[in-house]
Amino acid sequence: MKQNTTSYKLKQYLMFAGPGTILFLAVVIVPFVYGLYLTLTSWDGTSLSKPFVGFENFANAFKDTTYWQAMGRTMIYSIFAVVFINIVAFALAYLVTSGVKGQNFFRAGFFVPNLIGGIVLGYIWQFVFNRAFVAIGNAISSGTTVSLLSTPNGAMFCLILVSVWQYAGYMMLIYVAGFMSVSKDVQEAAMIDGCTPSQAMKNVTIPLMRSSFVQCIFLSITRCFVVYDVNLSLTKGEPFGSSVMAAMHVYNQAFTYKNYGLGQAEAVILFLVCAIVGVTQVMVGKRGEVEA
Amino acid sequence: MTENERAARQKKISHAIMWVVLxxxxxxxIFPFIMVVINVFKxxxxxxxxxLALVGAHGFTLSNFPEAMKKMKFWTVFGxxxxxxxxxxxxxxxxxxxTSFVIVRNxxxxxxTFIFSLMIASMVIPFQVLMVPLVSVYGGILNVLNHRLTLILMHVGFSVSMAVFMFHGAIKTNIPVALEEAATIxxxxxxxxxWKVVFPLLKPTIATVGIINAMAYWNDYLLPSLVLTKKNLYTIPIATQAFYGTYSTDIGLVMAALLLAMLPILILYVFLQRYIVEGVASGAVKG
Incomplete structure (x- = not known):
């Protein structure tokens, strides 16, 4: 049979999947492999030679205290952001599936921040924090109010707040799908068996929605770990570099200070940390999954 | 009051409370957006x-728009x-x-299976790991940066794995092989x-993949900012960032620029709201 020869299959493959495969390999796999090679060189970004330095970049990355400060900051930011994103998203999903009037309108409204890119959102919030909130503060208290963005802790708080606001609507949609997938029958059965509504929620609905939680937490962790756009436009790492997140540090290390090898090594470490945390979370989460 | 009436009344009250909370x-x-909208006319x-005032002391003005449009070259970057x-x-x-058609049918x-697993595995790689080598290969070695086509092809290359994953699921579960055999006969x-049988049947997935990616491309900042460094090639997010860097003290113009940057997608959302919410939800659940 002609159809089973490898050359026929290869021709079919190239005809249909050739462009997709080539583009994928060209922008993802080739840079990934080449990037691993770059971590072993001390390239400055312009010269033709890429001196081979072995694992020196990784050694320097581990010694780079500003990098690990940024990493620690990213961890703290991610923990708060992930927790609050999911609490807010779950609450919103509960409210917009409870059958109140205009729930589709609200659902659409909460999603709006996701339509707009992080750069624009960051600038809008910068205005809100620096002008609107300051004006409100001045109106209700006698002293002069300073912007939250001007103190290190305040800037972190602002970043977390904006991230929660930005992603809650998106995660809400996943939780809404989770609520829809839990059939009304099991909830009613629980109520007939004597559960109060809150007990039914805690013991029946939430365990059955476990996969939604696993997914939302995974998505929010992976997004928060590499936050860049909002970080750049909202705080730009200020005040005094106290809100530089890991992704921004990597960008600066490579493109501003021209330490491409070191920057790439730090990016790889960031990727490994992010992957380990994400995969562990999914594995732990999946283990306890139940079905109705 | 009977038991039923009381329950109905309680439900009504709890709905009213929830509505107010919502x-x-x-x-x-939407408070940040309200702030932009009321300040853009001042x-x-x-x-x-x-x-916080709804109308400024100098009254209502539209003058921020034409100036911001001119300074950020709105129509060029919008185009x-x-x-x-x-x-x-x-x-x-x-x-x-x-791509996924061939992968599913073989x-x-x-x-x-190797290519497919490679694509799935690659989805966990954050862009930060790829940006330095990407610039070094396509800027330093091949010198193809600063072309719209380069950015388009890179966007496609980065989304292929996720999109293949979604089409893979759709073809595998929704398109019976018998249908293709009938077409062959x-x-x-x-x-x-x-083209005539399988592709038209994939419409729901096409809509989902299209919506998710279009939104991501429209709003992406980091990749375009690395690829396009010439002013006349800027996309809206880069132009907004550049504009803010230059005119951040001219707050009226900034408001107009931010509103202009949001407006196209918000207008689209008003009309396609249902599809966008559904598309994103089904995409999120599958991914």
Missing amino acids: LVLFICF TKADIVKNP NSLIITSCATVLTILVSSM GNWKFC DGCTRWQTW
């Missing part, structure tokens, strides 16, 4: 004086964003649906079977 949350959610002095987003979205849909061929070539 409304308050909704206002909190002069700079009025905004600085009182950003760039439009071309890049639409081309990249169409290409992503075509290229990845075709499920027992090791080469296909009726005289279709493989190519015709694809």
Whole structure:
């Protein structure tokens, strides 16, 4: 049979999947492999030679205290952001599936921040924090109010707040799908068996929605770990570099200070940390999954 | 009052409370947008004086718009964003649906499973790991940066794995092989079977993949900012960032620029709201 020869299959493959495969390999796999090679060189970004330095970049990355400060900051930011994103998203999903009037309108409204890119959102919030909130503060208290963005802790708080606001609507949609997938029958059965509504929620609905939680937490962790756009436009790492997140540090290390090898090594470490945390979370989460 | 009436009344009250809570949350959610909208029609002095007032002391003004549009070259960057987003979205849909078609129908061929696993595994790689080598390969070695086409193809390459994953699921579960066999018996070539039979049946997935990617392309900042460094090639997010860097003190103009940057997608959302919410939800659940 002609159809089973490898050359026929290869021709079919190239005809249909050739462009997709080539583009994928060209922008993802080739840079990934080449990037691993770059971590072993001390390239400055312009010269033709890429001196081979072995694992020196990784050694320097581990010694780079500003990098690990940024990493620690990213961890703290991610923990708060992930927790609050999911609490807010779950609450919103509960409210917009409870059958109140205009729930589709609200659902659409909460999603709006996701339509707009992080750069624009960051600038809008910068205005809100620096002008609107300051004006409100001045109106209700006698002293002069300073912007939250001007103190290190305040800037972190602002970043977390904006991230929660930005992603809650998106995660809400996943939780809404989770609520829809839990059939009304099991909830009613629980109520007939004597559960109060809150007990039914805690013991029946939430365990059955476990996969939604696993997914939302995974998505929010992976997004928060590499936050860049909002970080750049909202705080730009200020005040005094106290809100530089890991992704921004990597960008600066490579493109501003021209330490491409070191920057790439730090990016790889960031990727490994992010992957380990994400995969562990999914594995732990999946283990306890139940079905109705 | 009977038991039923009491229950009905309680339900009504709890719904009313929930509605009020939702409304308050909704206002909190759109508060930043309200701030932009009320300040965009004020002069700079009025905004600085009182950003919360509905109308400034100097009254209602539209003068921020034409100036911001001129300074950020709005129509040029809008055109760039439009071309890049639409081309990249169409290409992503075509290229990845075709790729997954071959992969699904050659499920027992090791080469296909290898490529598919490679794509799935690559989805965990954050862009930060790829940006330095990407610039070094395409800027330093091949010197193809600063072309819209380069950005379009890169966008497609980055989305292929996710899109292939979604089309893979759709073809595997929704398109029976018998349908293709029938088309072949009726005289279709493989190519015709694809275009006339399989592709049209993938419409829901095409919509989902299209919406998710179009939004991502339109709003993406980091990749375009690395690829396009010439001013006349800027997309809306880069232009907004550059504009803010230069005119951040001219707060009225900034408001106008931010509103202009949001407006196209918000207008689209008003009309396609249902599809966008559904598309994103089904995409999120599958991913």
